Amino acid sequence: MRRRSRPVHSLLAALTTLVASAGLVVGVVDGTAHAATPLPAHVFAPYFEAYSSDSPADLALKSGAKYLTMAFVQTEAKGSCTPYWNGDTGSPISGSVFGADFATIRSRGGDVIPSFGGYAADNGGTEIADSCADVDAITAAYQKVVTTYDVSRLDMDIEDNSLTNKAGIDRRNQAIRKLQDWAAATGRPLQVSYTLPTTTSGLASSGLAVLKSAKTAGARVDVVNLMTFDYYDGAAHAMAEDTKTAATGLQAQLATLYPTKTPAQLWGMIGVTEMPGIDDYGPAETFTTADAKVVYDWATAKGLNTLSFWALQRDNGGCPGTGGSDTCSGIVQDPWYFSHAFAPFTGGGGGPVVDDFSVAVTPGSASVAPGGTTTATIATTLTSGTARPLALTVTAAPAGVSATLAPGSVTTGGSAALTVTAAGTATPGTYPLTVTGTGGGLTRSAPFTLTVSGPGGGAGALVNGGFESGALAPWSCQSGGAVVTAPAHGGSYALKASPTAGQTGECAQTLTLAPNTAYTLGGWVQGGYAYLGVRGGATGSAWTGSTGWSKLTVPFTTGASGTVTVYLHGWYGQGAVYGDDLSVN
Structure with missing residues (x-):
């Protein structure tokens, strides 16, 4: 995510130190393993611009966002292994910085997710795994954030130069593996999410390489969070639909990477982060209030893990026509509209995952001479929920053409063979056939175009x-x-x-x-x-x-x-x- 400034937090640090000295910092620990509370299976956690002078607890209360993703933790300079909030040495990882806010957020039933990296750090070489060459020191920095603030998830926001820094990618994943081993040994629940830029059809090869490195290192990735904005591809965008296709592409990529997981489990490790209003690219990439409802309903039905946006401070209509602002969305909206639209996602995700499937025919067309035969493969895919028995049928075969399926029924995820035979008397022409799967009260279809060639072959x-x-x-x-x-x-x-x-x-x-x-x-x-x-x-x-x-x-x-x-x-x-x-x- 983008961040344009890095103001000094000396006043905020002094105030939180005063609060801490009065004994009002609750739930902040320092080096001792406690039973941090796991996050809900479905959570709305917008990004909070920690480099602003805003209070996280105050904006969480005003917006109704119970959970926040805190952006960002990084080093103060390339080569350093010491984490600070936004790389500001006046904002160390300490209970005196944000500790009182986090305790207040927890007292209301919420929590925070510290996020490492971000665009500025990834661009400037201060993302900690890029900056620090010592895997153990990186692990220690992660542990310090976890124990100081007693959190149950860390986010890794990897963009820009960090996507091509292979040494940093591998160090980060090796440190994550050590962190997870430590958490398991101390009985601490801990998740790790990766926030990555995306195309409209899924991760680019650079983002996928980050996940492959994690698998090689034995690091568990609990959530892959897509930044569904700032595509910068010069194309026209329907932002809600692009979110769907990006996440659907990611689900297919994860299925290849983690073949033992069910489709529902794969959807359950996906997050999407929007940028309300006009993003950094400009008006061609505008996420509207109507888009918010579409994405919420879709994310709920699919059973996604995380719904988020960049950033809480933008959730107002204070600057119509302005793109990429840190303080407003650039569109006409009520204050906190996007927070209110997404907030019900936290908890059960708004409802149970719906069973669903798709049907595909490969190839989708074929030509056959009278007296000839052609074949195709019917594939069924579970898109959400639980696999069910499906009855398969093929309709609209013309006179003189027989179309059969073997087998005639499969369990979702299974395949069948379509055999089409044209009699010598079949009338030449092009005919649209339809293959249909029916099960669990649902019907899904796919077309197959058959051409019967003219007399004598043609x-x-x-x-x-x-x-x-x-x-x-x-x-x-x-x-x-x-x-x-x-x-x-x-x-x-x-x-x-x-x-x-x-x-x-x-x-x-x-x-x-x-x-x-x-x-x-x-x-x-x-x-x-x-x-x-x-x-x-x-x-x-x-x-x-x-x-x-x-x-x-x-x-x-x-x-x-x-x-x-x-x-x-x-x-x-x-x-x-x-x-x-x-x-x-």
């Missing part, structure tokens, strides 16, 4: 001859074969066959055409020893050694079955060959 008999699907199917290739973007003869893609000393690199597709009928295979090829041909129920081939695109044609006549295999290949030990815009007529 150009549609050869599927994906232009390779514009971007994928090989239904072609199959020897090792190294692929769909590539260059060179391409027509459109954006072409087929590459990769010969080696032990193979021709053949790519092939089997077709069922009309029996005892004359056809012509045609297409554009290039490369040394590029062969285009048919085999099986017919035989024919042509080749060229052209370094540029060259048109080949192969006349052939089908046999009694009508089945032939079309192929493209090169020659042993020679270079790659390419094909594009292939057809059978």
